[in-house]
Amino acid sequence: MASIELQNITKIFRDAKRKRDLLAIDNVSLSVERNEFLCLLGSSGCGKSTLLNMIAGFEKPTEGTVTVGGKPVDGPGADRGMVFQQANLMPWLPVWENVAFHLRLKGWRKADRRDAAQEYIDMVGLRGFENHFPAELSGGMSQRVGIARALLLNPQVILMDEPFAALDAQTKMDMQEELVAIWQKQRCTVVFVTHSVDEALVLGTRVAVMTSRPGRIRELIALDLPRPRDTTGPRFNDHKRHILNLIREEGMQQRQAAVA
Numbered sequence: 001m002a003s004i005e006l007q008n009i010t011k012i013f014r015d016a017k018r019k020r021d022l023l024a025i026d027n028v029s030l031s032v033e034r035n036e037f038l039c040l041l042g043s044s045g046c047g048k049s050t051l052l053n054m055i056a057g058f059e060k061p062t063e064g065t066v067t068v069g070g071k072p073v074d075g076p077g078a079d080r081g082m083v084f085q086q087a088n089l090m091p092w093l094p095v096w097e098n099v100a101f102h103l104r105l106k107g108w109r110k111a112d113r114r115d116a117a118q119e120y121i122d123m124v125g126l127r128g129f130e131n132h133f134p135a136e137l138s139g140g141m142s143q144r145v146g147i148a149r150a151l152l153l154n155p156q157v158i159l160m161d162e163p164f165a166a167l168d169a170q171t172k173m174d175m176q177e178e179l180v181a182i183w184q185k186q187r188c189t190v191v192f193v194t195h196s197v198d199e200a201l202v203l204g205t206r207v208a209v210m211t212s213r214p215g216r217i218r219e220l221i222a223l224d225l226p227r228p229r230d231t232t233g234p235r236f237n238d239h240k241r242h243i244l245n246l247i248r249e250e251g252m253q254q255r256q257a258a259v260a
């Protein structure tokens with residue numbers, strides 16, 4: 001059974017101010033297998049976050065169905081962990097309390113929350129920073145806390161919306177490497193939104209290249225590249241050239257549609 005199944009998903013937003021409807025996603029169907037690392041790639045505004053938010057249960061499709069582990073999604077759930085572009089940490093809580101926040105909501109005792117948090121703090125490389133507060137962390141460290149928090153409930157699926165977009169190049173590379181190691185260890189399914197071709201090629205088992213708005217899947221590309229990915233190798237660059245051409249074509253079509 002597929003881990004995530006999107007069937008004929010359409011999403012229309014009502015633009016109340018301009019009194020018109022906006023077709024954000026147009027009839028997307030997609031199956032994500034268990035343990036896959038799917039990257040959703042496309043230009044700004046093509047509907048990547050909207051698609052991810054519908055899997056997360058934050059948004060409802062106008063038409064179509066989303067199922068995760070065979071169950072229809074009708075809201076957020078503990079089977080799906082979410083990591084955002086900004087870690088959105090609670091500034092008054094130390095690292096370990098931020099990581100274990102969901103357990104606090106579930107009424108776990110402090111000592112049990114502290115124990116449960118440690119495994120994930122270690123996994124994301126933050127041992128020694130358990131009692132630091134968010135204001136004392138770098139951007140990369142904050143994102144590590146966000147990832148540990150998403151992993152804590154041991155979800156089947158991790159949904160990531162450009163989690164490394166705000167990081168410098170070196171930190172981004174380190175975090176990508178760590179994320180792949182965590183995904184290999186946890187054996188979960190990851191859906192990762194990015195607008196970076198390189199990032200998609202470094203991380204994914206498959207890349208779904210989206211069209212410009214309205215968002216559709218332009219092409220699904222399986223990446224049969226060994227890990228760690230050699231970003232200078234010929235096969236990596238063949239994929240890169242192909243995807244860049246798709247994106248260029250999309251941009252041209254969008255510009256032509258705008259003038260017509």
Ligand SMILES: Nc1ncnc2c1ncn2[C@@H]1O[C@H](COP(=O)(O)OP(=O)(O)OP(=O)(O)O)[C@@H](O)[C@H]1O
Nearest residue numbers: 013014022024043044045046047048049050051195
């Ligand atoms: N809540 C909303 N209400 C109205 N329109 C929305 C809403 N959310 C998204 N949209 C519109 O839907 C389209 C897709 O937005 P979305 O954020 O999914 O794109 P994206 O590909 O994630 O973009 P980016 O890479 O810039 O984050 C955009 O035109 C956006 O303006």
